[in-house]
Amino acid sequence: MNAAMILIITLLRDAQRKLWHVLVGAIASSLFVPVSLSGFATESPDPLAQEASFSNPIEIQSDPVIEALSKVVKLVGAGGYLGLEPFQTGIAVAPDGWVLTCWSHVLLEPAVTVTLADGRRFFGEVVAVELELALALIKIDSELPAWFDLSDLVTDPSPGQWVYALHNAFGIAVGQEPVSIQRGIISGRGSLTGRRDIAGKVVEWQVLFLDFVTSAPGTAGGAVVDLEGRLVGLIGKPVLHQRTRVWSHYAIPAATVASWVQATLARYGSADRNSPPFTASESTRPASQQRAATQLTPEQLGIYLVPELVPQIPAFVDWVVPGSWADRATLLADDLIVTVNGQIVRTCREFRNYLHTLARGQSVKLGIQRGDEFIELECKLPD
Amino acid sequence: MWLGTVRNLASVKVTATIGCLILCARLQGGLTPEASAGAEPILGAVPAEAPSGEGTAPFARHTYRRLLRLEEAVFRSAADRASRSVVRLEWVGGQTLLGETFPGGAVASGLVVASQGWIVTSTYFFVEKPEALIVRFTDGQISPGRILGRDFNRMVTLVKVDRNCEMLLPEPCPPTELRVGMWTIAIGWTISDRPHLGVGILSARNRIWGKGIQTDTRTSPLNYGGPLIDIYGRVIGVIVPFSPDGKDPVAGVEWHDSGIGFAVRLSDIQDVLPRLAEGRDLFPGKCGVSFAHQNPVLATPVIASVDPRSPADLAGLKPKDRLVQAAGRAIRRASDFYEVVHQHYGGDEISVLVEREGKIFEVQMQLAPDHEPLARVFRGPKSPATPP
Numbered sequence: 001m002n003a004a005m006i007l008i009i010t011l012l013r014d015a016q017r018k019l020w021h022v023l024v025g026a027i028a029s030s031l032f033v034p035v036s037l038s039g040f041a042t043e044s045p046d047p048l049a050q051e052a053s054f055s056n057p058i059e060i061q062s063d064p065v066i067e068a069l070s071k072v073v074k075l076v077g078a079g080g081y082l083g084l085e086p087f088q089t090g091i092a093v094a095p096d097g098w099v100l101t102c103w104s105h106v107l108l109e110p111a112v113t114v115t116l117a118d119g120r121r122f123f124g125e126v127v128a129v130e131l132e133l134a135l136a137l138i139k140i141d142s143e144l145p146a147w148f149d150l151s152d153l154v155t156d157p158s159p160g161q162w163v164y165a166l167h168n169a170f171g172i173a174v175g176q177e178p179v180s181i182q183r184g185i186i187s188g189r190g191s192l193t194g195r196r197d198i199a200g201k202v203v204e205w206q207v208l209f210l211d212f213v214t215s216a217p218g219t220a221g222g223a224v225v226d227l228e229g230r231l232v233g234l235i236g237k238p239v240l241h242q243r244t245r246v247w248s249h250y251a252i253p254a255a256t257v258a259s260w261v262q263a264t265l266a267r268y269g270s271a272d273r274n275s276p277p278f279t280a281s282e283s284t285r286p287a288s289q290q291r292a293a294t295q296l297t298p299e300q301l302g303i304y305l306v307p308e309l310v311p312q313i314p315a316f317v318d319w320v321v322p323g324s325w326a327d328r329a330t331l332l333a334d335d336l337i338v339t340v341n342g343q344i345v346r347t348c349r350e351f352r353n354y355l356h357t358l359a360r361g362q363s364v365k366l367g368i369q370r371g372d373e374f375i376e377l378e379c380k381l382p383d
Numbered sequence: 384m385w386l387g388t389v390r391n392l393a394s395v396k397v398t399a400t401i402g403c404l405i406l407c408a409r410l411q412g413g414l415t416p417e418a419s420a421g422a423e424p425i426l427g428a429v430p431a432e433a434p435s436g437e438g439t440a441p442f443a444r445h446t447y448r449r450l451l452r453l454e455e456a457v458f459r460s461a462a463d464r465a466s467r468s469v470v471r472l473e474w475v476g477g478q479t480l481l482g483e484t485f486p487g488g489a490v491a492s493g494l495v496v497a498s499q500g501w502i503v504t505s506t507y508f509f510v511e512k513p514e515a516l517i518v519r520f521t522d523g524q525i526s527p528g529r530i531l532g533r534d535f536n537r538m539v540t541l542v543k544v545d546r547n548c549e550m551l552l553p554e555p556c557p558p559t560e561l562r563v564g565m566w567t568i569a570i571g572w573t574i575s576d577r578p579h580l581g582v583g584i585l586s587a588r589n590r591i592w593g594k595g596i597q598t599d600t601r602t603s604p605l606n607y608g609g610p611l612i613d614i615y616g617r618v619i620g621v622i623v624p625f626s627p628d629g630k631d632p633v634a635g636v637e638w639h640d641s642g643i644g645f646a647v648r649l650s651d652i653q654d655v656l657p658r659l660a661e662g663r664d665l666f667p668g669k670c671g672v673s674f675a676h677q678n679p680v681l682a683t684p685v686i687a688s689v690d691p692r693s694p695a696d697l698a699g700l701k702p703k704d705r706l707v708q709a710a711g712r713a714i715r716r717a718s719d720f721y722e723v724v725h726q727h728y729g730g731d732e733i734s735v736l737v738e739r740e741g742k743i744f745e746v747q748m749q750l751a752p753d754h755e756p757l758a759r760v761f762r763g764p765k766s767p768a769t770p771p
Contacts, residue, residue, distance in 0.1 A: 063444060159580060160459040162451050185458065188579030209574055211581030211601055213640050227448050244488045244573050246604050246639070314475040314514050336475065338515040342525050344473040346489055367527070369475075369515040374527030 064229030065164050069178040070117040070146040072166045072223055073099055075124075075138075077106040077113065085217035087171040089179060090114065090138065091234065092147035093261050097122075099144075100261055101221030102237050103129045103136040114140050119176030128264045132203045133252060134237055137264055148223065150258040154232040157208055157253065161186045163232050165214050165251075167222025179222070184212030186232075192239055192248060207250040208233050215239070215247040224251040233257070295356045296381065302326035305348045315351040329379045332370065339367030457614050461568055462580040464616025467521055468495045468553035469609055470502055471572040472528065472542065476514030492571040492578075492609030493518065493542060494621055496652065498549040500526075501660070502542040503652055504608035505623045506533045507633060509540045518544045520551070521578065532659030536667040536728055537594055537647045538623040538635075541659040553610060555649050556617035561588050566614045567598045569622055569644070571606025581606065583642075591625045592725035595645040602644030604636070611646040620646030658728075668727040668750030671695045674717040682717035698748040700737060707743055708736035729753060 071092045079086030090101035099114060106112065111123035124138035157163070165182040173179045187209040193202055210224070215238045222235040233251030241248045298305055302324020306316040315337040320326045337351055338344065341364060345351040358364060361383045368375045470493040493504035502518060509530060516528040526544040533540045565585050572578040583600030590597040598611060602622050610618045624635030625645040635645070658665060671693020676682030684706040689695045706714045709723040710733040727733055729752025736745050 158459075159577075160455050160462060162455055185455075185580070185582050187581055188575035188577060190575035190579075209579060211569075211579075213601065227451060241574060242488070243490050244604055248574070249640075336514055338475055338527070339517060339525070344475070344517050346473075346475050367517070367525075369527070372529070374515070 065181070065225060065227065067146070068148075068164075068223060068225045068229040069166060069181070071144075071148050072117060072168075072179050074115040074168050074171075074173060074179065075099075075101060075106060075112055075221065076115070076171075078109040079106055085171065087168060087218045088220050089167045089218060089222040089235070091221065091223045091231075092116075092144040093137075093150055094265060095144055095147055097140040097142050097144060098147075098261075098265060099124060099138040099140065100234065100257065101136050101138060102234070103131065103134040104220060104237055107136055107138075112138060114138065115175075116142075116145065117178050118145060127268055130260050130264075133205055133256065133260065135234070135252075135257065135260060137261065137268070139268075148231045150231070150254075150261060152230055153254040153258055154226050154230050155255050157186055157226070157232050159186050159188045161226065163210070163224050163226055165210070165212070165219075165222060165224050165235060167214065167219040167235055169214075169216040169219045171218045182212055182214065184210055187211040187249075192236075192250065193242065194239060206253060206256065207236065207248075208253055210249045210251060212249065214249045214251070231258075296358060296360065298352060298355060300325075301355075301382070303331065305351070308348050311347060311349060313348050315345055315348050325379075325382050329366070329377050331366075331368070331377070334370075336369040337366060338369050338374070339365075341365050342367075457566075458568060458580065458582055461612055461614045461616040462570060462578070465553060465568075465570055465610055465612045465618060466578040468551050468618070469493070469521065469570050469572050469578045470495065471519040472502075472504055472508075472516060472608070473519065474508075474513035474516045488604070489513075490573045491604070492573055492606055492622075494553065494608070494610045494618065495548045495551040496553075496649075496656065498547060498552060500544040500546045500548050501531075501656065502528065502544060502548075503539050503621050503656075504542060505621070506535055506538045506540045507604070507607050507624050507636065509533055510633065516542065518542065520546075521572075532661065532663045532665065534655055534659060534665045534728075536665060536725070537651060537655065538625065539621055539647055539652055539655075539659075541656060543660075553612075553618040553649075554616065556613045556615075556619045558648060558650055560613070561585060561596065561619065563587060567600050567619065568612045568614070569598070569600040569602060569606050569609065570612060571609040571622070573605045578609070579605075583644075585619075586643075590645060591627055592722045594651075594725060595623070595625055595647050596620060598644045598646060599642045600644055601640045601642065602646075603639035618649050620648045621652060622646045655728075666729040666752035668724050668729050668731055669694065669753030670720075670724050670748065670750060672700060672720075676717070679718040679721050680716055684714045684717050684720055694748050694751050698735070698746045700735075700746065700748075701739070703739075705738040706735060707738050709733055710735075724750065 073090045073092060075088040075090050076086055077088070084105050086106060088101055088104060088106040090099040092098070093100045101107070107126050111125065114122045114124040116122070120142070122140040122142055124140045126136055127139045128137040129135070162183065162185055165184070166179050167182075168179045189206065190209055191204050191206050193204045208224070214222070214235050217238075219235050220237045223231060224233040224235060226232050231254040233253050234257045236250055236252050239248045239250070240246070302321035303317055303326045304319040304321070306313060306318045317326075317331055317333055317335045317337065319333055320331050340351065340354050340358075343354060345354055358381060360381055363378065363380050366377045366379075368377060472491045472493050474489050491504050491508045493502045495501070496503045512530055516530065518526045518528040520526070524546070526546050528542045528544045531541045531543050563585050567583055567585050569581045569583070570578050571581075581601050583598050585596065586599050587597040596611075596619065600611065602624070606622050607624060609622055611620050611622050612618050623645060624633070624639065626634035626638075638644070655665065671690035672686045672695045673688050674682040675685065675687040686695075686700060686702050686704045686706070688702055689700055706720055708714060709720055710727070712719065712723055714720050714723075723733065727750055729750055732747055732749045734745055734747055736743055
């Protein structure tokens, strides 16, 4: 044993001591931490050896979010003209070939091409559609290798929570490639309203808003998952938010989606395949908003609003019928009706619509802008 | 002995990793001192032995996940702390009357900035004054609001409500603590029942001629007017759209949701509040000189031409004059001078040191308000002759 060897052994003995601990620890961690912070890197002895098997990227790592990629499918169907893209995303929801996606123009084709994460392709058939949430279930004639377990959902997603969105934005993933992953947080909970069907019925549905951009061609039907790869929500179709006129980045909560899927699978998953393909859930619209003969109008209250030359005219009072309810409530001509029961009414139409929802005889609070003054009037509606 | 040493090294590595993760979180500004003290048991709960797994050791992933959970907790507590200062503005009339072209509706976020009921929001929404304005607070109270003054340079608008806002004042983030790369959280209140949040990092401390800071947090009409906060819930600035060269009051909105977002520093807003409170609209300052080189960063500050009857002309500046100093700041490039001008408003007086034929002298220059007719932006068709 020569002198150098002895020196090394002495040094290694010293390694027991604290100073050496700190030094080695610092070196080790300086090598290690950047890797661990970069995402899904693992503490493998030879990461390069694993990256070599690039041909099947899904199998590289065993992270639950990466695993969730294998549950997302790519859909190609109708479109490709008038700015309508022919692709979309879907998620596997049951092992025997059931794929959930958004009901959209892409599915307006007898057979939709479904490409699984492993690259296999099938023709899928649209079996059931939910019109209010715009969901569709597609069936392919194959077992699915992986699927989202709808009994193990994130039922209480909360703002500030990290989530991953898995979708095929812009149809960028082709063939065997898995779809794209984005990371961001849940921004808040809220609702979207819109007309979903031909009848023009206004529907409101609860959504999770996301702080990153998911509103793009092809993302609809993609999955939003938590850190454990559990389903948080389904990315909906691009929707222009009416109140803010900004495209909404949102997901339909998993619990909402799952209840429809499970109910539908219970019906269609059985032998009964001859049922009509289109289903719509019961209207969620409150009964009070149904038009009825007893509805109040501004004119019945003695309020004549300015003419609605364009739809955006604010609710200015043009004339108050002397001796009417409005006169007794001390409304004046040129008053601007701003709020009703604390709810802002921007236009004549919004004021009329809000009045429709009020019952006769109930108390109402009006917020009035008169000149530079803001006045609140509280009075009982006529019987 | 060899084996023992190797095992020791491994345990050192594990301990150091946990320590470093906490350190990283602190460096990123991810944890308050109290939070990190509370955090140690959480990270400490990581099994020293890697959980039996699928071949690869899941230790790093496990720890990483704990770190993400901590981040979530930090985002929430910061947002909760700042949210009480956030208001929601809704209005009747104004820009939405006929304009359908621009993103943004009749709802915006705002931030309480003074106890006498002063609220700051983005001028983006108030290019035309609305007929009536309603301010909704997070405690459920609703108050009518009145626009006092609008700033078309830093794009903030001051709204007054009759309410004592002493308890709602936000805590400011000292500008000296701003670090590029630190977490930033954008709070808005337009689409949900409670203020909503988005996260990102500080991209740059000085942008758009020093008027604002840049963030990669997604900004859009959903949170314009709301605060950009740090992870302690302290307000860095107010989110506004900015454009490097656009002069339209709505310039910059085309970058919404792009990852290039801006905020005006709270300290800059505080400086301008007294003037806005007087009910004045403030416009960018205009000087009326141009330099030889198109690119202001390359141009030497030697005047090439002076617009007739412009502030520079009135102050007696002539072509071939070399600018030495403006508002106490040394001018080395034309861009330095632009920066000074952009940080002042029309009507502001600045002193300029000028070198002419070897002699240096001082002139006082009153900047002119630089604004285009505003109504045209929303009313009526755009004339084809409109310059870009």
